[in-house]
Amino acid sequence: xxxxxxxxxxxxxxxxxxxxxxxxxxxxxxxxxxxxxxxxxxxxxxxxxxxxxxxxxxxxxxxxxxxxxxxxxxxxxxxxxxxxxxxxxxxxxxxxxxxxxxxxxxxxxxxxxxxxxxxxxxxxxxxxxxxxxxxxxxxxxxxxxxxxxxxxxxxxxxxxxxxxxxxxxxxxxxxxxxxxxxxxxxxxxxxxxxxxxxxxxxxxxxxxxxxxxxxxxxxxxxxxxxxxxxxxxxxxxxxxxxxxxxxxxxxxxxxxxxxxxxxxxxxxxxxxxxxxx
Amino acid sequence: xxxxxxxxxxxxxxxxxxxxxxxxxxxxxxxxxxxxxxxxxxxxxxxxxxxxxxxxxxxxxxxxxxxxxxxxxxxxxxxxxxxxxxxxxxxxxxxxxxxxxxxxxxxxxxxxxxxxxxxxxxxxxxxxxxxxxxxxxxxxxxxxxxxxxxxxxxxxxxxxxxxxxxxxxxxxxxxxxxxxxxxxxxxxxxxxxxxxxxxxxxxxxxxxxxxxxxxxxxxxxxxxxxxxxxxxxxxxxxxxxxxxxxxxxxxxxxxxxxxxxxxxxxxxxxxxx
Numbered sequence: 001x002x003x004x005x006x007x008x009x010x011x012x013x014x015x016x017x018x019x020x021x022x023x024x025x026x027x028x029x030x031x032x033x034x035x036x037x038x039x040x041x042x043x044x045x046x047x048x049x050x051x052x053x054x055x056x057x058x059x060x061x062x063x064x065x066x067x068x069x070x071x072x073x074x075x076x077x078x079x080x081x082x083x084x085x086x087x088x089x090x091x092x093x094x095x096x097x098x099x100x101x102x103x104x105x106x107x108x109x110x111x112x113x114x115x116x117x118x119x120x121x122x123x124x125x126x127x128x129x130x131x132x133x134x135x136x137x138x139x140x141x142x143x144x145x146x147x148x149x150x151x152x153x154x155x156x157x158x159x160x161x162x163x164x165x166x167x168x169x170x171x172x173x174x175x176x177x178x179x180x181x182x183x184x185x186x187x188x189x190x191x192x193x194x195x196x197x198x199x200x201x202x203x204x205x206x207x208x209x210x211x212x213x214x215x216x217x218x219x220x221x222x223x224x225x226x227x228x229x230x231x232x233x234x235x236x237x238x239x240x241x242x243x244x245x246x247x248x249x250x251x252x253x254x255x256x257x258x259x260x261x262x263x264x265x266x267x268x269x270x271x272x273x274x275x276x277x
Numbered sequence: 278x279x280x281x282x283x284x285x286x287x288x289x290x291x292x293x294x295x296x297x298x299x300x301x302x303x304x305x306x307x308x309x310x311x312x313x314x315x316x317x318x319x320x321x322x323x324x325x326x327x328x329x330x331x332x333x334x335x336x337x338x339x340x341x342x343x344x345x346x347x348x349x350x351x352x353x354x355x356x357x358x359x360x361x362x363x364x365x366x367x368x369x370x371x372x373x374x375x376x377x378x379x380x381x382x383x384x385x386x387x388x389x390x391x392x393x394x395x396x397x398x399x400x401x402x403x404x405x406x407x408x409x410x411x412x413x414x415x416x417x418x419x420x421x422x423x424x425x426x427x428x429x430x431x432x433x434x435x436x437x438x439x440x441x442x443x444x445x446x447x448x449x450x451x452x453x454x455x456x457x458x459x460x461x462x463x464x465x466x467x468x469x470x471x472x473x474x475x476x477x478x479x480x481x482x483x484x485x486x487x488x489x490x491x492x493x494x495x496x497x498x499x500x501x502x503x504x505x506x507x508x509x510x511x512x513x514x515x516x517x518x519x520x521x522x523x524x525x526x527x528x529x530x531x532x533x534x535x536x537x538x539x540x541x542x543x544x545x546x547x548x549x550x
Binding site: 004005006007008009011012013015016019020022023024026027030078079081082084085086089097099100101103104106107108109110111112114115116117118119123125156159160188213214216217218219220224234237238241242247250251254257258261265 | 284292299316358359360365367384473496518525530
């Protein structure tokens with residue numbers, strides 16, 4: 001029986017080693033190689049990593065981290081009350097109301113991204129509304145092709161990832177703790193800050209990671225909604241593998257992103273435990 | 278001090294505001310897809326289905342749809358064939374090793390899709406392999422497999438191990454146990470996982486961006502069309518993909534809801550919980 005059960009897991013593990021482990025290993029090796037005449041030449045040097053430290057890439061990296069952190073922070077501020085409402089305040093139709101928040105996750109993020117072009121564009125809905133209300137004389141240009149547009153769309157796309165884990169933790173929270181604190185005279189605000197929020201930290205951390213990881217690696221959203229000043233590291237990596245055929249440099253950047261994600265996740269985990277609920 | 282009822286009302290208002298924010302872009306796309314005008318700006322002139330009719334005659338779009346369906350079905354089949362045995366094996370193993378196996382299968386979720394795409398591209402390139410729908414499918418298994426494992430692992434948490442013991446005591450072999458007890462009990466979860474994996478593959482553009490050869494999937498076609506700006510036809514296509522994904526997800530949710538309990542007999546369930 002044991003050997004049969006072991007056999008069950010072998011194919012998937014094998015698959016992941018071949019199609020995830022091997023590619024990542026190759027990327028790690030390539031990151032120390034270089035290109036000459038459009039051919040990839042083996043070797044060992046840190047040149048790609050040194051190149052990645054140039055101003056333009058450092059700024060892009062910094063911008064990527066800022067956009068990702070800002071996206072995560074906004075998603076948390078917007079999503080927490082939603083999760084709290086669903087878990088502690090709603091009496092009827094709770095699952096249906098939860099489904100309403102999660103449903104957009106299952107629609108194409110390409111569509112959810114380009115829809116913002118219709119809303120934020122020069123002739124988009126927001127500008128049309130502002131101008132017809134007399135609030136703007138000319139279309140506001142920074143709405144689209146900007147960091148603002150990228151952040152807004154990323155919050156929109158990944159918000160359900162924040163709500164779900166926080167909801168799962170809050171839903172299991174023992175209501176008697178809140179009652180007891182209330183009976184002992186704590187104000188609702190104090191109850192929230194000293195009981196509810198600390199106990200929900202595993203959900204907050206999980207949600208933050210679920211938003212942060214894809215935001216750091218975002219590529220479609222900045223490609224479509226970002227201007228030159230909202231380029232993210234994902235776009236730079238995509239260029240190395242798409243247009244310029246600089247696999248070794250792209251590999252180094254990809255590894256740096258993985259390292260960055262690992263650091264951010266580790267920092268987040270220090271703040272609380274992960275919860276897959 | 279604010280009363281509990283006032284706080285609840287504020288939270289409810291916030292909830293509906295956020296739901297409106299989540300749905301607004303989708304509504305806008307659908308609205309413009311039904312607008313008779315050539316350009317996607319207000320005001321809406323007249324409602325018309327002509328952009329949908331145009332889509333139905335667009336050979337590029339129909340061909341890409343076919344490709345997307347082939348890739349999604351293949352990716353789902355492979356992910357389920359790999360993911361279901363892994364989830365079952367890991368669950369039976371239990372303990373730290375079982376958790377580690379599940380964790381390993383979830384690893385691709387922790388790596389941005391962009392990097393999954395470029396690293397697989399690097400491997401295929403080193404092997405001189407042609408990019409085709411097969412390479413896209415390979416990439417999609419990396420996206421789908423973790424979700425299949427996640428859904429099945431959650432479902433298995435409620436699995437009563439005494440069912441296995443009983444079957445083995447009665448002389449069932451491991452294959453018979455798997456085939457007549459475990460898989461039938463997991464069937465709803467497998468269906469749900471397959472449907473969710475389908476939408477993930479059907480909607481992916483990032484992995485496909487790097488692994489597509491000559492044959493385009495539907496999101497890649499949308500991506501290419503976007504270069505010429507947002508046309509009403511594109512809105513119609515987007516609206517249809519929203520519909521497909523939404524229906525698939527709804528079907529998945531209903532399948533899971535209809536199979537609440539995993540125990541074979543009500544009495545068994547009572548004593549085990």
